[in-house]
Amino acid sequence: MSDQDSNARQDHDAATAGNRRGAPGARMARELEGHLGFLETFTGTALGVLSVASGIYTYLGVSSLLDGDGAMLVFAAIAYSVAVSTGIFVFWSYMIRLFPAMQTARARVGLLGAMGLGSLAIVAMSSWLNAAALAGGAAVEQHLAETVQDYQEALxxxxxxxxxxxxxxxxxxxxxQSFADLSEQEAAGGLSGLAGRGAVFRVLRQKSQELTALQAQIAEQAPLVDSAFTEGNRLLSEMRALTVEPGPVEARSVEFSEKAVRLAGILAELRQLSVAPLVARAAQDLSASVVLPELDGTTEEMRGTQGATITSVLDVLVQRAATLDTAAQEVMAMQPAEETTYTPISSADAVIRYAGNFIPSWAGAIAIDLLPAVLVLILAVTQSAIRAGRDTAPIEERMTIADLRAALAAARDVDAALIEGRQSARAEAAYPPAPQPPAPSEPPLRPDPSAPEAPETRERDTGPGNRSGTGAGSGSGSGSGNEASS
Known part of the structure; x- marks a missing residue:
């Protein structure tokens, strides 16, 4: 008896310790269930509000992409936005209901993959349009500002x-100036030793005049270059003002495009006003095209001196031409400005192209669509905690009021059935039932003596071979009847 008492006491202590360990988990589970019950009262409404808000911004974004105007455009935009709102609401309703109920890792991984695929679909059909609605105008203005910067650099x-x-x-x-000085020296007789304006003087004067004409052409281009640059800066100022001017960005884009065309023409004009190619061609002609005059010396010695001087002048001419050509080639080798053209762009394309400048807008556009994913994860963690608390709690801690009422009703039914059975047994023991008399047996049917017999039967019974049998049969029948009557 002592061993049995000890074992019973150990079992009772173990059960008490288990109940104590499971009691906090059960209380937490009940508390979390109460919170979830309250949160579920407006979770569907919150999903609906988020879906409708996303649909509104989707409508604004898709309206900027559709061409044309009128009722058909409005109807198409509304149909698309309604479809997006419905899809978002249904998808996240499925996730909120099904994902927290999954209890195996395989099921959760599969449903998590489905949630990721659905999130990508939502971003593809809604989030980028939301971003276009949130920051489309600013993105187009950013495109205009970038274009102005490109034109500024090109100009x-x-x-x-x-x-x-x-x-x-x-x-x-x-x-x-060098050729002019040489011609003056030749006129004074400082080069060939023959003073005057002879053949050497005419060669030097010819090249000096060519360079003077080239210098005049270059000087004529200077005011044109300054004027074109001033006009380009004025157009850039107007274009820069259009990027920040209040009002619809579409109308400003049209005016911006017109000014961009004019600015492109000014850039082309500035490229044509560059005199570097002209100087390069003049340098080549300076040494290649020399009209040698007839030597006018009176003696052979004088003509030889003039020829030698002209040869020296031609050598100097080649050197000067090479110097000018090198300088012109250096200018022509300078890296030209990149070709800049303005391309009109829609708000959705601008948001995608300049996404790095509008990260907050993109974050808001994606968050309004994928925020329910956070609710799904929160609900999954909460349901896991509730299941863990229930599993560690004893049965009496897991029972709800409804379960307790059902258990009490079942116990009452069982007690009522037991009491009724006991009362029936006691009644049968106190008042045993009276023995029932045996049921009387029915007498055999006797033939009616007044009924006529059939002829065949009569002949068969009265035949010589059947008379004794008939008598015996009647005797036995009467005997049986007597026994039955007695």
Whole structure:
């Protein structure tokens, strides 16, 4: 008896310890269930509000992409936005109901993959349009600002090349001045030793005049370059003002496009005003095209002296031409400005192209569609905690009021059935039932003596072979009847 008492006490202590360990889990499970019951009262409404908000921004985004106007465009945009809102609401309703109920890792991984695929579909059909609605105008303005910056760089680079070409005027002026000085020396007899304006003087004067004409052409281009650069800056200022001017960005884009076309023409004009190619061609002609005059010396010695001097002048001419050509080639080798053209762009395309500049808008557009995913994960963790609390709690801790009422009703039914059975048994023991008399047996049917017999039967019974049998049979029948009557 002592061993049995000890074992019973150990079992009772173990059960008590298990109940104590499971009691906090059960209380937490009941508390979480109460919170979930309250949250479920408005979770569907919250999903509906998020879906409708996403549909509104989707409508604004898709309206900017559709061409045309009128009722058909509005109907198409509304149909698309309603379809998107319905899809988002149904998808997240499925996820909120099904994902927390999954209890195996395989089922959760499969449903998690489905949730990821659905999230990508939502981003593809809704989020980028939401971003276009949120930041489409700002993205188009960003595109205009980037285009203005490109045109600014192109204008400055083209003007720099044109100014570098204008700088060749100094090289041409120096070469012209050197030939003019040589011609003056020749007129005084300082080169060939023959004073006057002879053959050497005419060669030097010819090249000096060519360089003077080239210098004049270069000087004529300077005001045109300055005027084009000033006009380009004025157009850039107007285009820059359009990027920040209030009002619909579509109308501003049209005016911006017109000014961009004019600015492109000014850039082309500045490229044509560059005199570097002109100087390069003039340098080649300077040494290649020389009209040698007839030597006018009176003696053979004088003509020889003039020829030697002209040869020296031609050598100097080749050197000056090479110097000018090198300077012109350096200007022509400068990296030209990149070709810049303005391309109109829609708000959706602008948001995608300049996504890095509108990260908050993209985050908001995606969050409004994928925020229910966080609710799904929260609900899954909560349901797991509830199941863990229930599994560790004893049965009496897991029972709800409804379960307790059902158990009490079942116990009452069982008690009522037991009491009724006991009462029936006691009644049968106190008052045993009276013995029932046996049921009387029915007498055999006797033939009616007044009924006529059939002829065949009569002949068979009265036959010589059957009379004794008939008597015996009647005797036995009467005997049986007597026994039965007694």
């Amino acid at each position: 400055e680079r083209t003007h720099e090349i044109a100014l570098s070409a204008q700088g060749l005027e100094r090289d041409v002026a120096r070469a012209q």
